[in-house]
Amino acid sequence: MKILTRTIELLLLSAMLACLLISLAGCGSSSHEKKVGIVVPLENKALDEIVAGFTETLRKTSSVPVKFKIANAQGDMNVQRAIIQQMRDEKYDIIAPIGTVATQMSAALIQQQPIISLAANFSQQDRLQRKTCNIAVVHDEISPRQTIAFIHEVYPQLTQLTLVHSASDKIFPEVKAAVEAGKEMGINIQPVMVPTLNELYSVANALPQNTQGILVLKDILIASGISTLEIAAQKHHIPLITADQGSVQDGAAFALGVHEREIGVEGAKLAAAVLSGQPVCSLPIVDMKRLTVFMNTAALAKENQSPAAIQAAAKKLNYKIEME
Known part of the structure; x- marks a missing residue:
C-alpha cells in the first residue's frame, strides 16, 4: 500500500513539474494569446449585438488566439473610467470602447495601446490631432437631417415632434442639427433632456399635449429605457421613432439605422488587422453606409400607426425594410 501511495505521489509530482515546464513555455495561458478588452457603457440590446458581432468575428479571423474581457459600466462614468484604466494598466493588446463617450474617455486615458472604437463619432481630424495616433474607428452616426427627412417623408403633415435626449456632450450638436433640419421641413422639434435614466419616467408622463411623435437619436442612455417611452407613445397614439435596430426590437415603432451586429463585425476586421501587425493609424475610418428601416409591427398597431406610409x-x- 505504501509503495502504491508513493508511486501516486511521484506521478503527481512529475505531472506538476511537467505542467510547470510547459507553462513556462506558454502552457495554460499561451504567451501568444492576445487580450482584448471591450468597454460597454451600459446594458441594452443594441450594444449586446455589437459585442456579439465583434467577438464572434474576431475569434474566426484573428491570426493569434484571443482572450476577451467584456466589462459593463452600468451607466456609471466613474466605473467606466476605472474599467478603462484597469485595461490600460494590465497592458491589454486592444481596448474596444462602444459609443462616443466611452471612446473619448479611452482616448484621454490611453496613449499607447491600440483603441478600436465601435459605434462612435470620432473623425479623421480627431485622430490626427492626437500626439500618438492609436485609434481606429467604426463610425455609425446617421446625420440628423437624414433622419428628419425620412420622418417628413413618412408623415408629411407632422408639425410637432418631441426629441428626448440625454445629457451626453456628443448628443447636443445632433439635437441642434435636428432642430434646424426640422425648421426647414416645417417641423417644430421640441428637445427634452433626461439627465439620468431614473428621470425618464417623469419625462414620458409629461410630454407636450400637442406632440405628434417622439424621436430618439443615437443615444445609448435613452435607448436603454425605450420601453418607458413606448408606453407613453401607446397612450398618446403617436409613433416612437428611433435610430437603432435594438430599440425597435425593444418596442419602438420604427427606426432608420444600421445592423448593430455589423458594427461589431467591421470592428473585428480592424482588430484582426492590428493583431496581425498593421499599424492602427494606417487603418481607415469605417463608415456604416447601408441604412435599413427597422419596423415593429406590434408596436405600430398599439400606437395606431399604419406601416404602409413607412x-x-x-x-x-x-x-x-426589415420587420422586427
Missing part, C-alpha cells in the same frame, strides 16, 4: 417612404428613398 414602407412607401423607405421604398421611395431606396432603404431596405
Whole structure:
C-alpha cells in the first residue's frame, strides 16, 4: 500500500513539474494569446449585438488566439473610467470602447495601446490631432437631417415632434442639427433632456399635449429605457421613432439605422488587422453606409400607426425594410 501511495505521489509530482515546464513555455495561458478588452457603457440590446458581432468575428479571423474581457459600466462614468484604466494598466493588446463617450474617455486615458472604437463619432481630424495616433474607428452616426427627412417623408403633415435626449456632450450638436433640419421641413422639434435614466419616467408622463411623435437619436442612455417611452407613445397614439435596430426590437415603432451586429463585425476586421501587425493609424475610418428601416409591427398597431406610409417612404428613398 505504501509503495502504491508513493508511486501516486511521484506521478503527481512529475505531472506538476511537467505542467510547470510547459507553462513556462506558454502552457495554460499561451504567451501568444492576445487580450482584448471591450468597454460597454451600459446594458441594452443594441450594444449586446455589437459585442456579439465583434467577438464572434474576431475569434474566426484573428491570426493569434484571443482572450476577451467584456466589462459593463452600468451607466456609471466613474466605473467606466476605472474599467478603462484597469485595461490600460494590465497592458491589454486592444481596448474596444462602444459609443462616443466611452471612446473619448479611452482616448484621454490611453496613449499607447491600440483603441478600436465601435459605434462612435470620432473623425479623421480627431485622430490626427492626437500626439500618438492609436485609434481606429467604426463610425455609425446617421446625420440628423437624414433622419428628419425620412420622418417628413413618412408623415408629411407632422408639425410637432418631441426629441428626448440625454445629457451626453456628443448628443447636443445632433439635437441642434435636428432642430434646424426640422425648421426647414416645417417641423417644430421640441428637445427634452433626461439627465439620468431614473428621470425618464417623469419625462414620458409629461410630454407636450400637442406632440405628434417622439424621436430618439443615437443615444445609448435613452435607448436603454425605450420601453418607458413606448408606453407613453401607446397612450398618446403617436409613433416612437428611433435610430437603432435594438430599440425597435425593444418596442419602438420604427427606426432608420444600421445592423448593430455589423458594427461589431467591421470592428473585428480592424482588430484582426492590428493583431496581425498593421499599424492602427494606417487603418481607415469605417463608415456604416447601408441604412435599413427597422419596423415593429406590434408596436405600430398599439400606437395606431399604419406601416404602409413607412414602407412607401423607405421604398421611395431606396432603404431596405426589415420587420422586427
